[in-house]
Amino acid sequence: MAIEQSYYPGLDGVIAAETDLSFLDTEQGEIVIHGYDLIELSKSHGYLDIVHLLLQGTLPTSTERTDLAKRLSDSYDVPEVILDVFKLLPASTHPMDALRTGISVLASYDHDLLNRDPEVNRERGYQLLAKLPTIVANSYRVLEGKDVMRPKESLSYSANFLYMITGKEPTELEERVFDQSLVLYSEHEMPNSTFTARVIASTLSDMYGALTGAVASLKGHLHGGANEAVMYMLLDANTPEEFETLLANKLKQKEKIMGFGHRVYMKKMDPRAQIMKEALAELSVAAGDDRLLRMCEAGEALIAKEKGLYPNLDYYAAPVYWMLGIPIGLYTPIFLSSRTVGLSAHVIEQHENNKLFRPRVKYTGPRHTIK
Ligand SMILES: CC(=O)SCCNC(=O)CCNC(=O)[C@H](O)C(C)(C)COP(=O)(O)OP(=O)(O)OC[C@H]1O[C@@H](n2cnc3c(N)ncnc32)[C@H](O)[C@@H]1OP(=O)(O)O
Ligand SMILES: O=C([O-])CC(=O)C(=O)O
Numbered sequence: 001m002a003i004e005q006s007y008y009p010g011l012d013g014v015i016a017a018e019t020d021l022s023f024l025d026t027e028q029g030e031i032v033i034h035g036y037d038l039i040e041l042s043k044s045h046g047y048l049d050i051v052h053l054l055l056q057g058t059l060p061t062s063t064e065r066t067d068l069a070k071r072l073s074d075s076y077d078v079p080e081v082i083l084d085v086f087k088l089l090p091a092s093t094h095p096m097d098a099l100r101t102g103i104s105v106l107a108s109y110d111h112d113l114l115n116r117d118p119e120v121n122r123e124r125g126y127q128l129l130a131k132l133p134t135i136v137a138n139s140y141r142v143l144e145g146k147d148v149m150r151p152k153e154s155l156s157y158s159a160n161f162l163y164m165i166t167g168k169e170p171t172e173l174e175e176r177v178f179d180q181s182l183v184l185y186s187e188h189e190m191p192n193s194t195f196t197a198r199v200i201a202s203t204l205s206d207m208y209g210a211l212t213g214a215v216a217s218l219k220g221h222l223h224g225g226a227n228e229a230v231m232y233m234l235l236d237a238n239t240p241e242e243f244e245t246l247l248a249n250k251l252k253q254k255e256k257i258m259g260f261g262h263r264v265y266m267k268k269m270d271p272r273a274q275i276m277k278e279a280l281a282e283l284s285v286a287a288g289d290d291r292l293l294r295m296c297e298a299g300e301a302l303i304a305k306e307k308g309l310y311p312n313l314d315y316y317a318a319p320v321y322w323m324l325g326i327p328i329g330l331y332t333p334i335f336l337s338s339r340t341v342g343l344s345a346h347v348i349e350q351h352e353n354n355k356l357f358r359p360r361v362k363y364t365g366p367r368h369t370i371k
Contacts, residue, residue: 007362012263017198018353021054021345022189024264031271033187039271047182047338048072048157051129054187054345055122069157075130076151076160078102079109082135086142095329096225098139099132099336100215106131107208116204116351124207125344132337133157137164140330158182161337166325173286174324177279181317184272185335187342189264193217193224197343199357201350210347211340218336221258227331229258230318239291240298247299251306259315260303269310276316283323292319 008014023032031038034053041050045059048068052060060068082105086098106128107113112120138148149164158179162170170178188194196217197210218224237243250257262270277296284290296311296319303309314335321331 010263011195016190016195016357017350019189019346019349021342021349022187024189026264029271031188038184038187039275042180042183042272042275045183046156046158047179047186050183050186051341054341055125055348071126072130072157073151073153073160075127076134076153078131078134078138079105081105083138083142083148086139089143091143091145093143094219095136095139095143095333096215096219096336098143099136099333100212102135102139103128103132103208103212103215107206110206110208113206113208116206118348118352121207121344121348121351125341125348128207128211128340128344132340133161133164136330136333136337137161139333140165140327161334162324162326165327165330170324171286173282177283177320178324180279181276181320181334182338184275184313185317185338187339187345191223192220193336193339194343194346198346198350201347202354202357204351204354207344207347211343214339214343215336218339219332222256224314224332224335224339226258226312227314227318227321227335228328230315231322231328231331233258234292234295234319234322237295240294243295244298244302247302248306251303257299257303257307257309259311259318260307260309262312265310265312267308267310270312272313273311273316276313276320277311280316280320280323283320287323292322 021034022038025032033041033050034057036053036059041053048065049059052058052064052068056064082102085101085105089098089101110124134151141147141149149167151160152163152169153160155163155169156175156179159170159175161182162174162178193214197214200210200213201207221229233246234243237246247257265271280293280296281290284293296316300311300315317335318331321334322328326334
């Protein structure tokens with residue numbers, strides 16, 4: 001086939017890899033995660049179950065779940081040097097950049113860095129999952145000049161993550177909603193960040209390199225960075241009416257509205273967004289304050305009417321994180337932290353059945369003859 005004929009801008013619709021990890025089945029309306037629908041999983045299983053599913057291939061038994069929780073909590077602590085590096089960074093550093101730096105530092109502490117064996121890679125995945133909450137929470141704390149927060153091993157994985165961020169133990173509702181957000185963010189087939197990680201891994205580079213690349217990819221506003229952008233947009237208005245006016249003005253100026261649209265679900269609501277919308281409603285009832293929910297609903301209706309576009313996960317995850325008391329700068333690092341399970345599983349899969357990614361171009365430059 002001629003190269004021009006097989007050019008799809010943005011690789012739209014192109015199959016880039018074979019995987020048994022996940023698949024967006026748009027015909028059946030399912031986000032398939034190693035055989036199970038993510039939406040169903042998010043209603044019945046916690047984040048650690050998804051970790052087991054993606055790294056071991058099965059949902060855990062209750063003993064396996066307990067063992068996994070212990071395996072992770074035993075490794076929550078991070079090399080002190082990571083916290084020292086954060087102290088050296090300018091306070092204006094975005095936590096996503098601090099996270100990228102933290103993952104790079106972790107690579108220096110892996111004494112088997114050249115080993116690509118699946119079991120060794122899997123252990124790296126577990127180590128990253130254990131340590132990223134400590135890194136994410138403390139990147140923000142240190143940059144803000146606050147004390148380092150040590151993990152509390154008596155809490156569940158998600159409760160401890162939230163505790164280290166906010167400094168207080170979450171309620172049962174807060175813990176459940178946060179855990180559910182981690183489930184929803186855990187894996188999503190072949191987004192830009194996962195593709196980035198697989199491209200890097202395909203040179204036989206290591207998992208840390210693949211993950212730092214994924215952090216850079218996820219930070220962008222067209223991808224994971226949208227959750228922070230959504231929250232800043234919501235804070236620019238006070239009422240549903242003001243939010244509608246703000247969005248209408250953005251549309252007039254041909255601006256993209258953060259939290260809307262998706263490469264795969266462009267003309268439908270991202271099913272994960274509906275789950276976070278329901279979580280926002282629950283948090284609103286508990287707080288006796290539904291202002292953010294009403295603003296989001298007004299925005300959703302306006303963008304559907306004006307553009308025929310629907311919310312993606314970031315649109316409703318942002319106000320949920322706000323109501324959980326999470327600083328905005330940590331929204332995308334939390335997304336990355338949750339996605340670490342999916343990214344690790346993709347790197348393992350890439351290393352197990354590798355083919356170097358090296359596409360071609362449609363050349364549009366000149367051709368000259370040297371006289
Ligand atoms: C969890 C996640 O990472 S989900 C993604 C989070 N990102 C965002 O929320 C950012 C806002 N959304 C977007 O920019 C896009 O919808 C993307 C990047 C997610 C998908 O983009 P693509 O598949 O490349 O589609 P593209 O950007 O070309 O959009 C197609 C059309 O819809 C319009 N469109 C898509 N999303 C939006 C939006 N959020 N606001 C306004 N218009 C939009 C585009 O302007 C374009 O219109 P045109 O054909 O008239 O030029
Ligand atoms: O699938 C995508 O392109 C982006 C996304 O929703 C995700 O990474 O969760």
